[in-house]
Amino acid sequence: MTNMADGNVAPGTTGLVLHAAARYDFLVWLVTLGRERAFREKILRLARLEPGESVLDVGCGTGSLAIVAKRQVGPTGAVHGIDASPEMIARAHMKARKAGVEVAFKNGAAQALPFPDAQFDAVLSTLMFHHLPRKARQQCAGEIRRVLKPGGRVLAVDFGGSAPARRGFFARFHRHGHVSLRDIAALLSEAGLTTVESGAVGMRDLQFVLATAPFHA
Numbered sequence: 001m002t003n004m005a006d007g008n009v010a011p012g013t014t015g016l017v018l019h020a021a022a023r024y025d026f027l028v029w030l031v032t033l034g035r036e037r038a039f040r041e042k043i044l045r046l047a048r049l050e051p052g053e054s055v056l057d058v059g060c061g062t063g064s065l066a067i068v069a070k071r072q073v074g075p076t077g078a079v080h081g082i083d084a085s086p087e088m089i090a091r092a093h094m095k096a097r098k099a100g101v102e103v104a105f106k107n108g109a110a111q112a113l114p115f116p117d118a119q120f121d122a123v124l125s126t127l128m129f130h131h132l133p134r135k136a137r138q139q140c141a142g143e144i145r146r147v148l149k150p151g152g153r154v155l156a157v158d159f160g161g162s163a164p165a166r167r168g169f170f171a172r173f174h175r176h177g178h179v180s181l182r183d184i185a186a187l188l189s190e191a192g193l194t195t196v197e198s199g200a201v202g203m204r205d206l207q208f209v210l211a212t213a214p215f216h217a
Contacts, residue, residue: 039203040068043126046197046208047155052076053121056147058110058140059083059128063092066103069124080120081105082113111139118149126157127206129179129187137179141191148213154193156184160207184209 043065049055051074057066060081070079081103083089092105108114110128123144129137144154158179184207185195193211200207 036064039201040065042201042203043124043155043157043208044069044072046157046201046210047122047124048153048210049073049122054119054149055079055122055124056113056115056120057081057124057126058113058144059125059131060092060105061088061127063088063095063103063105065124065126066092066105067096067099067101070101070103079103080115082108082110084109111136111143113143113147115147117146118152119147121149121152123148123152123154125154127159129156129158129184137187138190141187141193144188145191145193145213148193150213150215153196153210153212154188155208155210156188157201157206157208158184159205160184181207181209185211 047055047069049069049072051072053073054077055066055069055073057063057069057079060066060083063081066079066081070077073079081089081092082105083092084107086107089105089107092103096103096105106114110125110132125140125144129140132140148154160180160183181198185198188195188209188211193213195209195211197210198208
């Protein structure tokens with residue numbers, strides 16, 4: 001049986017890289033109790049996406065959230081997805097083609113985003129920070145701040161529950177431990193972002209932080 005994460009690390013990243021894309025989709029289905037569609041819709045409501053916006057999904061996995069985001073921002077909007085796993089990106093391309101949706105997926109590290117400064121209105125990060133060690137999280141947060149437009153926003157969603165909730169089957173999602181709301185808010189604050197909303201997603205122990213970039217440097 002192939003492990004979902006084989007310990008390989010992509011160039012430029014010190015975090016865990018997941019390679020078994022199909023199994024990843026299955027585990028997401030389990031984590032969301034089969035309510036993937038409701039989960040994605042909730043995430044995008046929290047992100048407050050608007051038609052015409054430019055969006056980046058960091059750690060996009062197999063692209064499901066980015067595809068739905070593209071439908072929300074419409075033909076005048078643009079969505080990019082980046083992931084350190086080539087297998088995830090390959091599956092994301094396949095899904096986008098099947099859905100007839102144009103999303104620009106790219107293989108790359110969250111700690112060195114291959115985009116210019118101030119490109120995006122919104123950046124999404126779901127179930128990604130817990131895969132990164134502390135220094136890499138700080139680098140990623142700094143990169144997110146860099147690529148956000150003035151007044152842009154970032155939505156970070158991750159596991160943040162108690163230790164018992166992190167045991168057993170779902171522990172494979174917690175390879176680097178959970179990331180509490182306080183930790184995420186502090187991480188984004190250190191990068192120069194301001195938390196405007198936070199709380200429970202309403203599914204398992206998932207929690208979110210919505211933060212904004214300043215309008216002026």
